[in-house]
Amino acid sequence: MGIEHTFRHKHILGLENLTEDDISLVIQTAESFREISNRSIKKVPTLRGRTVINLFFEPSTRTKLSFEIAAKRLSADTFSISKSTSSATKGETLVDTALNLEAMKPDIIIIRHSSSGAAQLLAKHLDASIINAGDGTHEHPSQGLLDLMTVKEKKGTIAGLTVAIIGDIAHSRVAHSDIIGFTKMGATVRVSGPATMMPRYLEQLGAQVCLSPREAVKGADVIMALRIQQERQLDPLIPSLREYAAFFGITEDILKLAKPDVIIMHPGPINRGVEMDPALADGSHSVILDQVTNGVAVRMALLYLLAGGD
Amino acid sequence: MGILQHDIALAMKPLTILFENAHLIDPRNNREGRFHLLVVDGKVKAVFEPSEALSVPDDCLRLDLKGKWLVPGLIDMHVHLREPGAEYKETIVSGTRAAAAGGFTAVACMPNTQPVNDSRAVTTLINALAKDAGTRVYPVGCISKGAEGKELAEFGEMRQAGVVAVSDDGLPVADSQLFKRALEYAGNYDLLVISHAEEPSLSRGGCMNDGVISTRLGLRGIPAVAESIMVYRDLALAAYTGRPVHIAHVSTSESVELIRRAKAQGWPVTAETAPHYFTLTEDAVGQYNSNAKMNPPLRAEEDRQAIIKGLADGTLDVIATDHAPHSRLEKDREFDLAANGIIGLETSVPLTLSLVREGIIDPSGFVRLMSTNPARILKVPGGGLEPGSPADLTIIDPDVQYVFTAEKILSKSRNSPFIGMEMTGRAMLTMVGGAVTWNCFEGSELPG
Numbered sequence: 001m002g003i004e005h006t007f008r009h010k011h012i013l014g015l016e017n018l019t020e021d022d023i024s025l026v027i028q029t030a031e032s033f034r035e036i037s038n039r040s041i042k043k044v045p046t047l048r049g050r051t052v053i054n055l056f057f058e059p060s061t062r063t064k065l066s067f068e069i070a071a072k073r074l075s076a077d078t079f080s081i082s083k084s085t086s087s088a089t090k091g092e093t094l095v096d097t098a099l100n101l102e103a104m105k106p107d108i109i110i111i112r113h114s115s116s117g118a119a120q121l122l123a124k125h126l127d128a129s130i131i132n133a134g135d136g137t138h139e140h141p142s143q144g145l146l147d148l149m150t151v152k153e154k155k156g157t158i159a160g161l162t163v164a165i166i167g168d169i170a171h172s173r174v175a176h177s178d179i180i181g182f183t184k185m186g187a188t189v190r191v192s193g194p195a196t197m198m199p200r201y202l203e204q205l206g207a208q209v210c211l212s213p214r215e216a217v218k219g220a221d222v223i224m225a226l227r228i229q230q231e232r233q234l235d236p237l238i239p240s241l242r243e244y245a246a247f248f249g250i251t252e253d254i255l256k257l258a259k260p261d262v263i264i265m266h267p268g269p270i271n272r273g274v275e276m277d278p279a280l281a282d283g284s285h286s287v288i289l290d291q292v293t294n295g296v297a298v299r300m301a302l303l304y305l306l307a308g309g310d
Numbered sequence: 311m312g313i314l315q316h317d318i319a320l321a322m323k324p325l326t327i328l329f330e331n332a333h334l335i336d337p338r339n340n341r342e343g344r345f346h347l348l349v350v351d352g353k354v355k356a357v358f359e360p361s362e363a364l365s366v367p368d369d370c371l372r373l374d375l376k377g378k379w380l381v382p383g384l385i386d387m388h389v390h391l392r393e394p395g396a397e398y399k400e401t402i403v404s405g406t407r408a409a410a411a412g413g414f415t416a417v418a419c420m421p422n423t424q425p426v427n428d429s430r431a432v433t434t435l436i437n438a439l440a441k442d443a444g445t446r447v448y449p450v451g452c453i454s455k456g457a458e459g460k461e462l463a464e465f466g467e468m469r470q471a472g473v474v475a476v477s478d479d480g481l482p483v484a485d486s487q488l489f490k491r492a493l494e495y496a497g498n499y500d501l502l503v504i505s506h507a508e509e510p511s512l513s514r515g516g517c518m519n520d521g522v523i524s525t526r527l528g529l530r531g532i533p534a535v536a537e538s539i540m541v542y543r544d545l546a547l548a549a550y551t552g553r554p555v556h557i558a559h560v561s562t563s564e565s566v567e568l569i570r571r572a573k574a575q576g577w578p579v580t581a582e583t584a585p586h587y588f589t590l591t592e593d594a595v596g597q598y599n600s601n602a603k604m605n606p607p608l609r610a611e612e613d614r615q616a617i618i619k620g621l622a623d624g625t626l627d628v629i630a631t632d633h634a635p636h637s638r639l640e641k642d643r644e645f646d647l648a649a650n651g652i653i654g655l656e657t658s659v660p661l662t663l664s665l666v667r668e669g670i671i672d673p674s675g676f677v678r679l680m681s682t683n684p685a686r687i688l689k690v691p692g693g694g695l696e697p698g699s700p701a702d703l704t705i706i707d708p709d710v711q712y713v714f715t716a717e718k719i720l721s722k723s724r725n726s727p728f729i730g731m732e733m734t735g736r737a738m739l740t741m742v743g744g745a746v747t748w749n750c751f752e753g754s755e756l757p758g
Contacts, residue, residue, distance in 0.1 A: 016526070093643055115644030116528035117598030136646065138528025176528060201525040234515045 007305045011123045011130040014139035015180040023185060027149045029301035030294065036073055037296055047076035050307050051106040054080040055098070056133070057113045062268055062292065063133050063142070067110050070299035076107075076307070094118060095125050102126045107307045111135070116173075129306040137171050137232060143267055144177030146298040148185060150291050151222055154263050159186030164216040164258070165207075166248060167226030167275060168197040171233060174267040175226055179207045192216035193226075193248055196237040213248050220258040224265045225250050225275040241274050250276035255285065263287045324352035324701070324744025327371040331360060332380035332705070337674040338682050338694035347380060349701040352744035356697055373751070375705060378738060381677045382695050383415025383702030385684040386655065388479070388504075388558055388582060388630035391417070391447075393439060394432070395424025400635040400722045402439045402447060405655070408633075408721040410444035410747035412655040413737025415702040416692060417633075418448040418684075421457065422480040428452035428463040433471035444747045446702070448474040448690055450504065453492045459483050462495055469499040474688050477504035479558060480605075482540060484510050489544065493553040502688060504556045505544045507565070508606065512536035517646045519592040519607040527598065529645060532607050538564035545572040545579055554578040556687060559632050561587045561606040563616035570625040580687050581620075582628035585654060585661035586727070588617045594727055600641045600648035601727045604634065622670045627683045631658045635723030653721045656714075657728045663708050663735035673708075705739040712736070 005021040015023070036044055052071040056064050064080060071078040081101075092100075094113070101109060108129045111119050116136030123130045134140040152158055163182050169175045169191050182189045183206040191202060192210040202209050210216040217223055228244060230236075238244050255262065264276070264285045272278045281288060327349050334345040334357065341357065348355040348366055358364050386409060392400040402419070409417050419436065421427035427436060433449050440447035451468035455461045457478045465476060476496060483489040483505070496503045513536040518524050520531025541557055545568060548555040560566060560583045572579045586604065591611050594602035602608055620626040634651025641648050662680060665671045671679065681704075685693025692702045714733050716724050740748035 093639070095642055113644070115646050117645045120598050121644060136528050137530075173528060199525045200520065200531075201522040204522045205525060 010306070011119070012141050012302055012306065013119050013123060013130065013132045015141050015144045015177045015184065016139065018141075020184055023145065023148060023181065026145050026298065026301050026305065027152055029305060030145070030149050030297040033300040033304070034294070034297040036300070037293070042073050043075055044073065045075045046304060046308055047071065047074040050076040050108070052076045052078045052108045052110065052303065053101055053106045054078065055101065055109055055111045056080065057083045057111070057118075058134070060112055060133070062295070063112065066292070066295045067133060067142075067299050070296050071303055073296070074300055074303055076303065094121065098122050098126055102128055108303060131302060131306070134173055137173055137176070139177045139180075140173040141177050142295070142299055142302060143174050144181040145302070146291055146295040147178055147224070147265060147267070148181050149294045149298055150265065150287055151263070153290070153294065154287055155221060158182065161187045161221040162219055163187050163189050163222040163224065164220040165189065165191045165224045165226065166213050166216060166250065167193050168228050168237075169193055169202065169226070170197045170199045171229040172226050178224060179205055183207070190216040190220070194238050194244065214254060214257055217254050218257045220262055222263055222265060223250060223255075223258060224267075226267065227269065227271060227275060241271070245274050249274060250280060252277060252280070255280070265291060267291070324349070325371055325746065326350050326367050326369060327373060328366050329380055329705070330372055330374045331377060332375040333377050334380045334695070335673045335677045336382060336695045337678050338382070339696060342674055344377070345380075347695065347703070349741070349744050352701055354695050354697050354699050354701050357695060379673065379706040379708055381704050381706060382681040382685075383692050383740070383742065384413045384659070384680045384704050385416045385688070385690070385692055386414050386631050386633065386658070387418040387628060387684040387688055388584070389417045389419055389633040389655065390422065390635065390651070391419040392635055393423065394435060398722070399637050402436065403442050403444070404720070404722045405633065405635070406440070406443035406445040406447060408653070408655045408719070410740045410742075411720050411737065412657070413659045413704040413706060413740055413748070414445050414655060415704065415740060415742045415747070416446035416448060416690065418450050418474060418688060420450050420477060420479040421452045426452050426457045427468075427473070428455050428457065430464065430467040430471040433468050433473055437472050445742060446690075448472075448688060450475045450477050450479070452476065453478045453483055453503065454488060457481055459485055459488060462488070462491060465495055465499050465501055469501055473501070474690060475502035475504050475556070477506065477558065479504060479506045482506050482508040482510055486543060486547065490547050490551060493547055493551045493555060497553050500689070502554060502556055504558050505540070506558050507537055507540035507544055509536045509539045512539070516607075517603060518595050519609050521592055521610055523592050523595060527595065532605070534562040534564060534609060534613065537562050537606055538568060541565040541568050545569065545577055548572075548579055549575070549577040552578065554580065557581040559584050559587070559606055559630070560617065560620070560626060561609050561613060563613045566616045566620040566625055570620070570623075573625065580627045580683075581625070582630040583617050583621065583626050584630060584632045585658050586652060588614060588621065588665065589661050590614075590727060598645040599727065600643070600645055601652060601725050603645065603648055603650055604632070604652055605650040618665070618670055621665065621679065627679070627687060629658065629662055629679045630684070631655055633721070635721055636725045637723055641725050651725070653719070653723055653726050655721065656719060657726065657733070659706060659737055660714075660733035660735045661728070666708070667734070701741055701744040703741050704737050706735060707738050708735040710734070710736055
């Protein structure tokens, strides 16, 4: 099936800014790129001569590498700057760092930053296209898109499904993008976790809040477990990881409440034994590594849609 | 050509001038209507009806106001002038010239400078720097040494040096025992205690109102209850000690209701809000607009409505700007790391006049909120135009329309969410002790 839709965005700042048609186009484009990664020579010339800068102010393995591989498979020139190698450690402001990078004429800057809105700030000041690779507790659009792509791949559709997201919702930009993305595509999103980790106004964003994870999981097609992000909490929001694992961890027992063909997802990195039973991550329901594979395809699609024209 | 007098220091000699056909609004003296007002030797010499014949000095200047408002000089009891320590944001001279342009004849400056004003030495320095100011300057001293919230600062010495009130503004006094003692000890020196009411454990790390928008933007929220819990504590301690407390920058519906009830019980409390709290809501944050970031934060629409109601029924006594200049260095950055605060001296009059146009307050209410009440609460001169009182006055054209642009800002900083907005009404002339500190009358005959 083909979608007659033109992608009109200069930046990818969040799923909030994308329409249902935009999201479908990204997924469709990513599906067409997925095959490239299975070739023996994994490279096409689509973005030859384009310059892509990875500007990562927070630690990242998966996302940074995924964007780098995506850009290289499209023949773009890529450069990565992390916090320890940037001038931020010398006291330069984010805007100044970005203006200096801009002076070197990149086509796309991919930014990860601990402040919500950092990608918007760059978009306001720069001519280059900006891709948000995770800003504070705001959004992580490429992760949301790869989650949507993976669910569509496994379930054939997104509309009408029930997605249960369990964990630290308040500090999760992935949860945020997923709630926006899945509800936009017609799925029902339920969230559950310790109440101290639930923002007060989630229902107004379209999610159903369940105090009990069992209630959230009941009849679900998709279970998404989130990492407890202790690095974003100002002070402890739960008494112990042990209690969290006992009451909010995904177990075989809880899984029985979901649909028999439920898939289990996790944006990584996993704390095995905390968010889920260690065996479940490798079990038949798990699609965690498919998410990683699709991540490259989705990021290729985003780079292509932003810089593949002309 | 208008004569832009903001380059002229206050030291310029007082005028002998007759303001004719003013619409004079002076609630303290129960006057509102068409009057002439004569200024001689820096004082109000006479206020009289146009039909009365009164001999005026031969060298007297005359300005026919043709019905424009003439009001007691406006007093802003909550500003940050940044000097000493952050002169690149604002100085006492630049801030008070902005104040004069905004119609103010006096400001009370908060002590969170560098160093903080917690001593006779810093108070004395501020007073010395204020010799060239565009308004009268009333320093506010710290409640606690270093504004650290641990031990009382030297109220007596600061009072002798000229402070009119004490506050740790910018920071709450978290320790209730210390706040109680501040209220008690301030009594010895007849000092007003001004409270920045915020429960820090609830607001920690927050950078905007806790609500749907903070959730959507992924920003840590400051709940309304972080303010109202502390407002209640302050009111209860005022009642317990019998000493007056003034609640600064009220921003929430619940705070207004608590203050209303406290006043009904006769507790010694006064309160202020700022124009942004009755003009804007959290919606102004939009996509991380740091010029809509301040503490307390812009709240929800129901809070804005409650503030307006509080101004209308007298629960809130004062409109103060909380003028908080910051440079691009502090504002043009990640929202959570950007500094709190906006400038306000040059937009307070038009924003408050909109309440008059909407029928929420009447012209005498405008004068009470911006002049008479702050003078009474701070126990400083001004607030009325009695013959014999200093000629501190403001002439306002309530109808002139213009766009508020960055280029016209006199403050050293430009951090305003109102830039580009259409405004109605402004100060046309500001006079302190008979000297003109601001004048934007076209073709004015006044000396330049």
